Amino acid sequence: MMQVLPITPRGYCPGVVKAIDIVNKAIENPTLPRPIYILGMIVHNRFVVDDFTQKGVITLNETGKTRLELLDYVKEGTVIITAHGTEDAVFQKIKDKGLTLINATCKDVQKTHDLIKGYLEKKYDILFIGKNHHPETEGALGIDPKIQLIESLEDVLKLSSSDHPIFVTNQTTLSIRDLDKIFALIQTKFPHAVISDEICNSTRIRQEAVLKSNNNIDLCFVVGDPFSHNTASLVKLSKTFTNAITYPIESVDDIRPEQLLGYKTVSVTSGASTPTLITSRVIEYLKQFDETDKSTWVK
Ligand code: SF4
Numbered sequence: 701m702m703q704v705l706p707i708t709p710r711g712y713c714p715g716v717v718k719a720i721d722i723v724n725k726a727i728e729n730p731t732l733p734r735p736i737y738i739l740g741m742i743v744h745n746r747f748v749v750d751d752f753t754q755k756g757v758i759t760l761n762e763t764g765k766t767r768l769e770l771l772d773y774v775k776e777g778t779v780i781i782t783a784h785g786t787e788d789a790v791f792q793k794i795k796d797k798g799l800t801l802i803n804a805t806c807k808d809v810q811k812t813h814d815l816i817k818g819y820l821e822k823k824y825d826i827l828f829i830g831k832n833h834h835p836e837t838e839g840a841l842g843i844d845p846k847i848q849l850i851e852s853l854e855d856v857l858k859l860s861s862s863d864h865p866i867f868v869t870n871q872t873t874l875s876i877r878d879l880d881k882i883f884a885l886i887q888t889k890f891p892h893a894v895i896s897d898e899i900c901n902s903t904r905i906r907q908e909a910v911l912k913s914n915n916n917i918d919l920c921f922v923v924g925d926p927f928s929h930n931t932a933s934l935v936k937l938s939k940t941f942t943n944a945i946t947y948p949i950e951s952v953d954d955i956r957p958e959q960l961l962g963y964k965t966v967s968v969t970s971g972a973s974t975p976t977l978i979t980s981r982v983i984e985y986l987k988q989f990d991e992t993d994k995s996t997w998v999k
Contacts, residue, residue: 702960704986705967707913711979713902713972715806716743719783722804726780727755733800735777739767739790740835742782742804743973744928746950766838768793778802784835785809787842808872808900809836815896816843819867824894827859829882830871834929837871856885866893872900873930873972875937876907902972903930907937910969914942918963921955921986922948923979924971931971938969952981957997960989 719742726736738759741749749759757780760770767786771779771793778800781790785805794801816826826847830837841847850856868886870879876899883895914920920938924931931948938946944967949955960966966986970979990996 701990702963702986703965704983705913705917705965706979706983707909707967707969709902709905709909710969711972711974711976713900713906715783715808715900715902716973719743719804719806720748722802723752723757723780726778726802727752727757732778732802733776736780737774737777738780738782739770739786740782740784741927742780744931744971745925745973745975746927747975747978748973767835768842771797774799781805782835783809785813785839786835787839789842806872806900808898808902809839812840812869812872812898813843815869815898816840816847816867819894820844820846822865824865824867825862827866827868827886827893828870829868829874829879831874831929834871836873836929840871850882850886853882853885856882856889859889861889863892866890868893868895869898871929872898873903873933874899875933876904877937877941903933906930906969906972907934910934910938911941913967913969914938914944914946917942917944917965917967919960919966920944920946921966921968921982922946922970923951923968923982924948924974925950928971928973931974934969934971949982951978952985952999955982955985955999957989957991960986961991 723742726732736757740761760773767790779794780802783804783806827850828840828847829850886893922935935946935948938944968983988996
């Protein structure tokens, strides 16, 4: 039998719990105008999105379309803003169209927006470190067209030198190790830059737990949706900085028994938007798996 280590903390963060709760309360509230729309995936997990679709909520999500553009599909009803937050122009458009607004923006994302706005008022140049087209980055860049996106060390190297005041902040779910490198390069190039690390606490403690747990582990399964950026960061950290052979999976169905043969230890973690039940099924399967008994291979 394999030794299974469920890594803690893992799974739902407070921002995701709150966003899901907000949608459930909207569904139960008969006074809210129908239909109820969610602008983008409420959290990046298709199981959560499918569950709400079955309950009659319409998720508007189209690759290449911004939140602002997705609003063109909405003629009436209620619009829910996701945990990733959005730009002020979206709030204005919802108001102009006479729609009812429900805002499920996570408070950690909101804090980043408030910081950026504060430094813009003080006439700082703003650098935002994030993943292009991710909704959280889209929301932050939408605050002001002058905000510059930084995705990599190469992007920092391309910046022209400047002694103008600079404020630097970031998407909340980046890899802590990647971000530290980018911050260090910015600090070298612009020693006067004000840097505010806005990796949220949930992301940080999940990533640190992976780094700490995985060094003497053979395999690691990271449960989460391909669209979930914080899940991708967990995978990247585990692959790059630990000895565990690391696989991203959406659910237990993605585990191939052959992947487990010959290994003694396996850890399991999950992204901040992965439902607990999905991860529990992975842990249960691994716990009962016995490579000498093929009946335990079946899911
Ligand atoms: S990962 Fe962090 S920023 Fe994103 S919803 Fe969760 S707590 Fe908020």
